[in-house]
Amino acid sequence: MKASKTIKQASYRDAINSAIAAEMRRDPSVFIYGIDVADHKRIYGTTVGLLEEFGEKRCFSTPLSEEALAGFGLGAAINGLRPINVHIRVDFLLLAMNQIVNMISSFHYGSGGKFNVPLVIRAIIGKGWGQSYQHSKSLHSFFAHIPGLKVIMPTTPRDAKGLMISAIRDNNPVIFLEHRFLYDVVDDVGGDNDPIEIGKSKKLTTGSDLTIVATSWMNVEAKEAADILKRKHGVKVEVIDPRTIYPFDDQLVIDSVKKTKHLIIADYDWLNCGFSAEVATRVYEQCYGLLKSPITRIGFAHTPCPCTRALEDVFYANAQTIIREVEKKLGLKTADLSSESFYTYENKFKGPF
Amino acid sequence: MTNLNFHLELYKKMCLIRKAEEAIIKNYPSDEMKTPMHMSMGEEAIVVGVCQSLGPKSQTFGTYRSHALYLATSQDTDGFFAEMYGKKTGVVKGKGGSMHLSYPEKGLMATSAVVASTIPAAVGSAYANKYLKNGKIVGIFFGDGAVDEGVFWESLNIACLMKLPIIFICEDNGYAVHTETVKRHGYKSIVDIIKNFDCQVFSSESTDVEKIYKISAKAVNFVKKEKKPVFLYFKYYRYLEHVGVNWDFDKGYRSETEFKKWFKKDPLKLQKKRLLRLGLSKTQIEKVESAIANKIEECIQKAKKTPFPKNTEVYRDVFYEG
Numbered sequence: 001m002k003a004s005k006t007i008k009q010a011s012y013r014d015a016i017n018s019a020i021a022a023e024m025r026r027d028p029s030v031f032i033y034g035i036d037v038a039d040h041k042r043i044y045g046t047t048v049g050l051l052e053e054f055g056e057k058r059c060f061s062t063p064l065s066e067e068a069l070a071g072f073g074l075g076a077a078i079n080g081l082r083p084i085n086v087h088i089r090v091d092f093l094l095l096a097m098n099q100i101v102n103m104i105s106s107f108h109y110g111s112g113g114k115f116n117v118p119l120v121i122r123a124i125i126g127k128g129w130g131q132s133y134q135h136s137k138s139l140h141s142f143f144a145h146i147p148g149l150k151v152i153m154p155t156t157p158r159d160a161k162g163l164m165i166s167a168i169r170d171n172n173p174v175i176f177l178e179h180r181f182l183y184d185v186v187d188d189v190g191g192d193n194d195p196i197e198i199g200k201s202k203k204l205t206t207g208s209d210l211t212i213v214a215t216s217w218m219n220v221e222a223k224e225a226a227d228i229l230k231r232k233h234g235v236k237v238e239v240i241d242p243r244t245i246y247p248f249d250d251q252l253v254i255d256s257v258k259k260t261k262h263l264i265i266a267d268y269d270w271l272n273c274g275f276s277a278e279v280a281t282r283v284y285e286q287c288y289g290l291l292k293s294p295i296t297r298i299g300f301a302h303t304p305c306p307c308t309r310a311l312e313d314v315f316y317a318n319a320q321t322i323i324r325e326v327e328k329k330l331g332l333k334t335a336d337l338s339s340e341s342f343y344t345y346e347n348k349f350k351g352p353f
Numbered sequence: 354m355t356n357l358n359f360h361l362e363l364y365k366k367m368c369l370i371r372k373a374e375e376a377i378i379k380n381y382p383s384d385e386m387k388t389p390m391h392m393s394m395g396e397e398a399i400v401v402g403v404c405q406s407l408g409p410k411s412q413t414f415g416t417y418r419s420h421a422l423y424l425a426t427s428q429d430t431d432g433f434f435a436e437m438y439g440k441k442t443g444v445v446k447g448k449g450g451s452m453h454l455s456y457p458e459k460g461l462m463a464t465s466a467v468v469a470s471t472i473p474a475a476v477g478s479a480y481a482n483k484y485l486k487n488g489k490i491v492g493i494f495f496g497d498g499a500v501d502e503g504v505f506w507e508s509l510n511i512a513c514l515m516k517l518p519i520i521f522i523c524e525d526n527g528y529a530v531h532t533e534t535v536k537r538h539g540y541k542s543i544v545d546i547i548k549n550f551d552c553q554v555f556s557s558e559s560t561d562v563e564k565i566y567k568i569s570a571k572a573v574n575f576v577k578k579e580k581k582p583v584f585l586y587f588k589y590y591r592y593l594e595h596v597g598v599n600w601d602f603d604k605g606y607r608s609e610t611e612f613k614k615w616f617k618k619d620p621l622k623l624q625k626k627r628l629l630r631l632g633l634s635k636t637q638i639e640k641v642e643s644a645i646a647n648k649i650e651e652c653i654q655k656a657k658k659t660p661f662p663k664n665t666e667v668y669r670d671v672f673y674e675g
Binding site for chain 1: 444673
């Protein structure tokens with residue numbers, strides 16, 4: 001197994017792998033560790049080749065001790081190393097919450113600025129194939145609520161690569177959330193290893209009729225919806241990916257809403273007290289009186305995530321949910337979607353994991 | 354350093370801690386030091402003895418009960434009292450208070466309010482020191498209450514598994530907050546359990562700073578030679594209430610008789626006796642004591658006069674900018 005070298009077209013998983021490998025080559029203080037980071041599966045291939053190239057001092061599997069391993073990262077980081085701690089599911093990070101929320105997030109502040117904490121915590125969001133309620137959370141709103149943490153949630157392979165490089169080089173703790181479904185997305189990642197600035201939103205499509213702010217996997221659904229809406233209704237949708245949940249660059253969203261006057265937030269999370277509420281509030285604060293319709297929020301059903309596909313389909317919003325909301329919002333008649341082929345994970349993903 | 358100087362040095366360090374806390378007790382009622390005080394009184398010998406053997410090139414981590422650790426490592430009474438008074442010249446600019454002290458220049462990396470929360474960070478520091486091959490040893494201080502926390506066992510396991518240069522120092526005062534050991538432990542002996550880990554264990558009930566120094570010097574040598582962790586287990590008695598500056602023998606969970614038994618072998622008393630035995634006069638010792646007390650009084654006056662941080666300081670240092 002070899003770590004990816006510089007590549008132009010790459011999957012999200014290979015983009016992450018190549019970013020980590022490039023940073024480990026560039027900076028001997030970077031190391032990566034976590035449960036099964038160095039096993040034969042290599043975290044869905046994202047840590048492929050790292051053990052072979054950098055040795056077990058810089059790439060190692062650990063005991064199943066999430067809290068201690070988060071604190072371990074803190075201890076290494078305040079001594080000048082750049083640890084990357086990996087979790088195969090975000091849900092497991094809850095075991096490390098004391099370290100993340102009580103220690104890591106406040107360490108720079110609490111030491112009067114004496115210590116820096118250049119620590120990356122990677123965590124994967126699961127979906128589908130019966131992931132159920134302990135393998136499917138995103139928790140980005142939760143982390144973004146805590147002062148002192150940066151929260152990154154890239155959608156495209158290019159962003160995954162550039163933002164991973166920035167996260168590793170950042171002198172602050174960064175929570176880096178990767179959606180499992182995105183791993184198979186292949187796209188242009190650029191030939192270089194340039195970082196992408198943390199805290200910049202990005203327009204994925206340009207449009208003048210309606211703005212959709214989407215996070216993580218919901219960008220894939222939103223883009224699909226935008227494509228169909230254009231064909232079926234001639235509606236031009238502007239899809240904006242915040243990419244970083246904290247710090248959140250709201251300016252691109254505000255400018256877009258000032259133009260389109262309509263906003264849908266499709267968050268990959270529960271709505272209650274979540275990032276969608278944050279986005280909505282900021283838009284209401286700055287676009288008051290300009291909106292032609294109340295802001296619409298789309299997200300998880302407010303339940304734990306169910307296992308069976310039949311119920312999971314109700315739990316998650318998708319491109320069709322978005323299309324129907326846009327039609328309602330703009331007073332359009334309901335389009336016939338029976339001939340459309342929507343994303344279904346069974347085409348890519350057979351399980352068990 | 355002549356031999357006598359060494360004995361005196363240990364006494365001075367303990368005396369600094371004791372006098373600083375006596376000054377806190379005296380000044381606390383005026384309510385200007387608005388920070389929850391978890392007093393070190395009674396544990397001075399452990400902290401001073403261990404830190405002496407660790408030496409200046411080491412790193413240490415502590416708990417919310419770390420006045421002793423802060424003063425033993427840094428000797429910085431100015432920053433200490435400014436922090437207690439919440440002033441801008443405090444060790445962490447008034448952001449931490451009594452429970453969050455650090456002094457990286459002298460290796461004190463962190464102290465923390467949540468029980469056991471610095472233990473994994475200490476293990477990670479030990480990994481970094483091994484990674485960087487800088488020869489530093491980490492000393493992590495915690496109470497017997499921390500042993501009740503899962504993260505203690507996770508951290509000990511990782512340190513032993515990875516053969517890290519770290520010394521765990523368990524300071525057992527018999528109570529976690531107000532609950533005694535027998536009401537918390539479903540096992541007979543911490544030490545017996547830890548002996549099954551791949552590390553060396555030393556334990557003692559002594560309150561003699563020099564005995565503790567010698568035991569921890571053995572620990573330091575073991576870590577250097579064998580490249581494995583050491584677990585030190587020391588008993589002591591917390592003189593004051595869990596949090597605050599008062600006695601609490603009237604509250605029913607512990608007795609004054611217990612305290613008196615321990616106070617007979619108070620670490621400062623023991624070392625003072627030794628100094629007298631070694632030929633120092635009572636007057637000479639009292640001179641040392643009053644010099645320390647005067648210095649502390651000056652620091653308190655200075656801290657009181659120092660301004661509070663500016664309002665804008667609240668937003669500073671959330672993130673490192675740069």
